[in-house]
Amino acid sequence: MLRSLWRAATIAATTAALALPAVAHADGGQNMLHPESKQAHAIWTLWWVMLGVSAFGFAVIVFLLVLGWVRRDRASLPFGGGERAGTAIVVGAGIFVMIALLSALFVWSDIFVLKTTEAPAASSTRLTVKVIGKQWFWEVRYPGTAAVTANEIHIPVRTRVNLEGTTADVIHSFWVPELNRKTDMIPGQVNRILLDADRAGTYRGQCAEYCGLQHAHMSMFVFADPVPVFRRWLANEERPGRAPATAQERLGRRLFMSMPCSGCHTIRGTPAAGTSGPDLTHLASRTTIGALTLDNTRSNLADWIQNSQRYKPGNKMPGFTLTKTETGALVAYLERLR
Amino acid sequence: MAATVTEPGLERVRRLETIWDEPHGVLGWLTTTDHKRIGLLYFFTTLVFFGAGGVEALLMRTQLSQANEKVLSPETYDQLMTMHGVTMIFLFVIPMTIGAFGNYLVPLMIGARDMAFPRMNALSYWLFLFSGVFIYVGLFMHAAPNAGWFNYVPLALKPYNPGRNIDFYALGLIFNSVSSTAAAINFIVTIFKLRAPGMSMNRMPLFIFAMLAVSLSLIFALPSLTTDLVFLELQRNAGFHFFDVAHGGSPLLWQHLFWLFGHPEVYIIILPAMGIATSIIPTFAKRKMVAFPLVALAELLVAFIGFGVWAHHMFATGLPTIQLVFFAAASMMVVIPSSIQIYAWTITVNLGRPDFRAPLMFIGGFIAFFVLGGLSGIMFAAIPFDQATTDTYFVVAHFHFIIFGAAVFPILGGMYYWFPKVTGRMYHEGVAKASFWLAFVGTALTFFPMHMLGLLGMTRRIYTYPNGMGWGAYNLSETIGAFILTAGLLMIFANLAYSRFRGPAAGPDPFGGGTLEWSTTSPPPHYNFPVIPVVRSAYPNWDREDREADRARLRRGELVFDEGHETPAATVVDAVPDEVLEMPSESPWPLVLSVCTAGLFVMLLVRHYVVAGVFALLALLVLAAWHWKEPEEE
């Protein structure tokens, strides 16, 4: 009796706990149970149906176990069945019912839902964005334009966007849970996925294939903007880096070009053309530093430049010992690059 | 039931004792070929590795208990994460189920006196021990494998991993696979040839069917891993090109070859657990397993179909749709043999008069966890869902429910179940039941929240996570759960350790088991059975007449085989008696050959290839010496 109560309590708690993510809003925007696209919604529906059927199946087995305990003094099934009835249940439930359920799941998920989530023909999309995974950030390009940015992908809302993913080094995986499933980024291969956000907003994603020391700090934002906002953003991104306006900013630019910075980073319109680090041409228009490791504020940027290893140990950027003037100048210049 | 042994019988038993006795002390253990001693060596060694893997887990869980923790650096975390997987799979669960349980029980259950190749059995153990030490030397040098237990390329290649870490991985696992292959060959031949007269294939215990399925799986799965690892070492250290696109290679080649091994591997992990469950249930339900032939077939089918599903680990890699759909269909098919077994187990419990002592409780927990993990597994056969949740904590939940909940719980239950047989003493039942509940709650609390974390977007293999993701509370409860689970495990081992010295005496058959290990003394003598049993059903120890007939044969001197170190062999399918085999006794060669092999692998690691060649040559000479003296000459 106690055991069956315990089991019931466990199941109730389980179901309640499972429902939690659906109602909890305190998540980072990376919650696949908050679908924000047709594709993510199809997966969401698939999940809940599978969960329902699974909960029922689990309950059946738990029921059988509890029943075995409750009726442990009787050597027969409740309706008086013996070996033959038992075998019939094994065959009926274990084989035929399972085949029926699995076939139904197969047809629904692997034929119909799959059609929704598979990458569509590029010709049926309105925009292509190319993302290249690099240890440990995302290089974002807009083919057909000069725009190159990092870690923050802007797309027009309610537009079918063809995202092409590849990598420059090891295998990464592109995943923005609220918009679609994940797709691996494999050397020598271009994998495509559809992004089609229903609402304007910010969607968080994270690298989903272990890629080395700072795999944990390789996240990204997808901003779905109203179309005119997106157009303005893209037009701005295409422009080369803004020239420094003050003496401090000019000092900053000089330091940037003479220090190792320009060897790893690109600022379009300047001699800096490095590719192992993110493109900084419009750094000041981004909300974070280090692929969502820190918020993009002046003091964080100053800290990051001097000691990025403190926040993202093992990342490829060395630390720099700088005077306050030098740090102030660099930050001023970088914050100019809107 | 004490057997009355008359004078001629006593004389024969004494002769058997003398023939089968092994040297005492350390030397005896170093040269042993007794499958029971080898089983015990495996048991204690794998427990040490279980502890190591557990410590690795607790360290990781501590690091993840809160956002932005700084208990471990990313480098250390990555090594611990990889070593946890490698240790638990290659150095704990497989050697425990096959090396410990398999070795100890298989000859006993089939009515034989030893394995078909006793010295190769010892060799398997020593190779396993040295391969485990080899890999752990890497950890102690802070150069442990660090690219995850499935070690994807290009991350595992030289440009991204220049140190020795991956070489420890590749060479260590090749080394380990020699041990497993040898063990698999031994089990197959033993099960085919050494079964007691009358134990035709349809009368083999279900545990034996499971061990046969496991061994066949190892034979056909390990080569894929070996090839992959050889390619990896050749690319890393000899400039070959298998995995880099620039020279015509493919990173997916690594994945295909790995998972061609890796998926059968997970069935290799679960099958012995199914075998243990199918041993415990009939004993405590006090009736035969329902649909016995279906269950036996299901055990074999799981292994077989399991070879056709590997690419479901690669659903997000951009494979063509037709391939995705094929592998999803195959992955659904493989569910059927498991569901057959689940219903057979639960119906058997219902049809019997189950005695819910500790071993059966662990099996109850196993069934619950196996169904839970199996259901999330089925979800992964829905490709779009898989592509959303792969590489997240949802997968971590799934496989831990299977590997821990469903593979380890039968191991724990099996430890209690066969403890009286191995030690001759009984464990404490009350403490055992309490330890079950602690372990059960701990397991559920550790792994269940991981489902939620996956759905909330937490990816795998991250050493830390930021605030504000909604992940903190779940992570913290998992860490608490891990410590509760640890307490449960410690309680189990404390119970067994205490009972080993202070437990009340248990007779040969305290639970009323139906298989042959319960027909001999506890612990069994070196020669297992004074008379080789004649078998007429799948539960021979429940056939009291037949067991009486065995005792009568001892008096008459039939089937005693006391003229040498003997065990009989029979035909493969019907177990018609065929010949008497002279078994080798204790030998130093397995240990010596293992040392040479270890030398070879160490030299390969440090790239002293000439010295490696010397060790290889030595190994060949040892092999020649090993096979020089023939059993009849001893």
Added chain:
Amino acid sequence: MNSFAYRAEPRLARPNGWWGIAVFVATEATLFGTLVGTYFFLRFDSAKWPPPGVPEPKLTLPIVLTGVLVATSIPVQLSVRAASRGRLGAARAALLLAAVVQAGYLAMQLHLFVHDSHEFPPSGSAYSSIYFTMLGAHDLHVLVGILLSLFILLRTASGLTEYRLTGLRATAFYWHFVNALAIAVVLTQLSPRL
């Protein structure tokens, strides 16, 4: 079942040693299966195979060599037949003849290996990498076979026992497997020209 005819002549089932080698051969065959699988996986992933700069595989010499190796299955099997009938001298002669030819084959293979690896080194392409790995694995198996044959010859110098006869049978099984595999390997290596 009241009486049991143990030590029946001839035995009903194959000896344990035979089964052991059979299972071992199964695992090695699977190993070669993965090598062949790798070859074709890489091939069908490439635009040009062999890649530019690498010569097409020679046709005649490999086929002739393979034919010679496969032919040694005949003396090997004859050796087993003779030994089963107690004719030890003939058995040893046949096995020795086979071993000499196999050693000659291996010497030729090693020469070709060294020569070809200078021409299209494994460090140059995936093609050469899989080519030489597969070839190397095959040659290694031939070497092991020769060592097995030598061991049997050594042991049977002092007479034939049941144990040594099983050893000879196991060695023969192993050789037939290696020779069959040689055909598979050479067909794979020559597939660009077929």
